Structure formats: C-alpha cells, structure tokens
Amino acid sequence: MKVIVGNEEAISRLIAEEFIQTIHAKPHAVLGFATGTSPLKVYADLIQANQEGKVTFQGCSSFNLDEYVGLEGSHAQSYRYFMNKNLFDHIDINKDKTHVLLGVGDYQSYMSHYDEMIEKAGGIDIQILGIGSDGHIAFNEPGTSFDSLTHETELAPSTIKDNSRLFHDISEVPTRAVTMGLKSIMNARKIVLIATGKNKAKAIYGLLKGPVSEAMPCSILRNHPDVTIYVDEEAYSLIR
Ligand code: GLP
Numbered sequence: 478m479k480v481i482v483g484n485e486e487a488i489s490r491l492i493a494e495e496f497i498q499t500i501h502a503k504p505h506a507v508l509g510f511a512t513g514t515s516p517l518k519v520y521a522d523l524i525q526a527n528q529e530g531k532v533t534f535q536g537c538s539s540f541n542l543d544e545y546v547g548l549e550g551s552h553a554q555s556y557r558y559f560m561n562k563n564l565f566d567h568i569d570i571n572k573d574k575t576h577v578l579l580g581v582g583d584y585q586s587y588m589s590h591y592d593e594m595i596e597k598a599g600g601i602d603i604q605i606l607g608i609g610s611d612g613h614i615a616f617n618e619p620g621t622s623f624d625s626l627t628h629e630t631e632l633a634p635s636t637i638k639d640n641s642r643l644f645h646d647i648s649e650v651p652t653r654a655v656t657m658g659l660k661s662i663m664n665a666r667k668i669v670l671i672a673t674g675k676n677k678a679k680a681i682y683g684l685l686k687g688p689v690s691e692a693m694p695c696s697i698l699r700n701h702p703d704v705t706i707y708v709d710e711e712a713y714s715l716i717r
Contacts, residue, residue: 478698479705480685480713485518485673488707492605492669493522495705497532499603499667504536507595509604509662510564511542511615512556515671516605520564527568534570538598540591542606542615543656544578546629554643555580578627578655588655591627595661604665608672611635612680612693616656619692625658639676659697668704670695672712681708682715 481488496519500506510516526532541556550557557577565575576594579587595601606614611633617625618633632640632652641647662668672681683693684706690696698704 478685478701481705481707482710482713483707485709488671488673488709489516489518490522492516492519492671492707493526495667495669496523496603496605497526500532500534500537503602504533505599506537506602507598507600508534508537508539509542509601509665510539510560511605511607512559513607515607515673517563519605519671524564524567534568537570538574539570539576540595540598540601540657541575541577542604542662543654544580544584545651546580546584546653546655547651548580550577550579554649578657580651580655584655585629588627588629591657592661592664595664601665603667603669604662606662606668606670608670608677608680608684608695609633609636610639610676610680612683612695614659614662614670614695614698616654617659617662617694619694621659621691621694623659623691623697626661627655627657629653629655659694663697663701666703668698668701669707670698670704671707673709675711675714677708677712678715681706681712685716 544556548555616630637650641650644650684695687693689699
C-alpha cells in the first residue's frame with residue numbers, strides 16, 4: 478500500500494492524473510466513483526482536463542459506490558444528483574453508461590444485480606474512495622462482513638451526524654442506504670483513497686496501523702495489491 482501526503486490541491490491533482498492515465502491506457506475503462514466532499518476537487522480537475530481536450534470519457538462507463546434509501550435521483554442530497562451536478566453534466570461521458578444505485582422504487586432488485594453488472598462491464602479499473610470518520614468505506618459500517626457484496630444497510634449514528642451537515646436538519650438524513658460491499662470494492666483492479674482533515678485522522682490510523690478487522694472496514698484495503706492512500710497532514714497526524 479502506498480501513502481502520499483500532500484495538501485488537498487496536490488493530492489487531488491495526482492488522483493485525477495491516475496484516472497486520466499487509466500483512461501489513456503484503456504479508453505473503455507470502467508471507472509468507480511464516490512460521493513462526499515473529499516473527491517470534489519478531483520472531479521473539478523477531471524472536468525477541466527476533459528474541457529481542455531486532455532482526456533475523453535466517451536468510451537468509459539462508471540459505477541458509483543452507494544445511495545441513500547428513500548431519495549429520488551432528483552433529490553438534491555441524492556448521490557445521483559451529486560454525480561450529475563459535480564461531474565457527469567460537465568464531461569463527455571455517455572450518461573446511459575453511468576450507474577448509480579437506486580434509492581427508491583425497485584431499488585432492491587437493481588441492487589441485487591449490481592455486482593453482476595460491474596462484472597459484465599469488465600470490472601472496475603480504478604475506484605476512488607473517501608472514508609468515514611468511523612472508518613467506513615462506501616456505506617460499509619463497522620461490523621460489515623469482508624465478504625459482503627452490494628447490499629442494503631443501516632447507517633451508524635456517527636455517519637448520520639457527519640452527513641447531516643449537508644441537510645437542513647438531522648431528521649432529514651436517511652437512516653438506510655444501499656452500498657457496494659467490501660468484497661465488491663476489493664474486486665476493483667486499482668483503488669485510490671482520499672482523506673483530508675482532522676476528523677479523518679483516527680480512521681486513517683486504523684487503516685494504516687490498526688488490526689485488519691471488520692470493526693474497521695477500511696482496514697480490508699491492506700489486503701489489496703494496488704491501493705494508494707492520499708492524505709493531507711491533518712488526516713495523517715496520528716501516524717507521524
Ligand atoms: C459518505 C459516503 C462515503 C464517503 C463519506 C465521507 O458516508 N457514503 O462514500 O466516503 O461520506 O464523506 P466526506 O468526503 O464528505 O467526508
């Protein structure tokens with residue numbers, strides 16, 4: 478596992494570059510995207526690179542990690558809305574080839590086919606991850622099986638609290654979500670994780686130094702052959 482420490486701008490640029498190189502090597506690459514505040518600068522860099530003609534997403538398809546149960550794709554806090562607004566609306570990707578788990582309607586049936594859809598598309602070539610303050614990746618909370626595939630889950634109280642900053646009131650935060658499982662994530666060929674800020678320091682410590690345990694979901698990444706962890710000084714502060 479590689480660890481790169483730098484300020485948010487620098488690490489975001491490096492991650493965007495990893496995506497661009499993956500696409501240059503394989504124009505039909507399957508891209509794994511994440512939501513949250515952490516990848517926003519990476520997406521801004523990808524938009525800029527696309528608009529400057531340095532990369533095209535025309536051949537790519539994508540799969541997102543997770544979605545809140547109960548939110549329509551048109552809801553401002555849904556992850557489909559987030560991806561359209563922060564990336565897909567501004568690049569030349571074919572939106573029909575962008576996949577985000579559904580949170581309403583027949584979402585359970587869609588969820589049950591998700592890993593198969595990823596496999597049929599050829600498997601994820603590069604997956605970006607954020608990390609929760611409790612060490613969750615996607616919405617795999619502490620205690621989730623390392624063998625999990627895409628499933629429905631209940632959010633930890635700390636995650637509901639963390640994510641409430643994006644809602645008007647904590648009572649509006651959904652308590653359930655659908656998420657790629659830990660095994661689904663480990664199936665990606667290459668994984669890049671970004672973490673910035675003090676709030677992530679404990680999780681980064683658990684990821685790099687703690688035991689590999691289902692109590693710390695991100696620790697599973699230590700078993701993956703191609704992971705790079707991009708952190709700023711604050712997220713790395715318990716390691717130094
Ligand atoms: C949510 C998402 C995760 C994300 C985490 C951290 O819980 N499901 O995929 O990694 O938030 O978000 P942020 O980057 O905003 O700190």
